[in-house]
Amino acid sequence: MKAKLVRYEKFILRKRFTIEISVHEIQNSKQYPDGLKWGIICVDRVNGKKVLMDNHHPKGPHYHIDELEIPYSFVDLDQLVDDFRSIVTEHMGVQL
Secondary structure, eight states: OOOEEEEEEEEEETTTEEEEEEEEEOOOOSSOTTSEEEEEEEEETTTOOEEEEEOOTTTOSEEEETTEEEEOOOOOHHHHHHHHHHHHHHHHSOOO
16 A cells, blocks of 8 residues: 555744644554554744654654654544644643
8 A cells, every 4th residue: 555645734833833744544564553654743943942743663653852752652643633732832832
């Protein structure tokens, strides 16, 4: 199965924060049991702070707050986006 793009958004919020969401549907496998490969990022273009959530092999689901990497328990895409918004609000002080 070829990767199928199921969601993509990229926008700039308040002329400061770049947000990008990319979700691909892929073949279920040991590395991707949910059949999804995703990456979500928010970068503050003024001070360089960032939040990134992704699930690439071999690390599986995890997120980054600046240079810190933290494991993440993926439930579904809705929960992923909710968690991303919460982390961005807490770390960067902006609501998405």
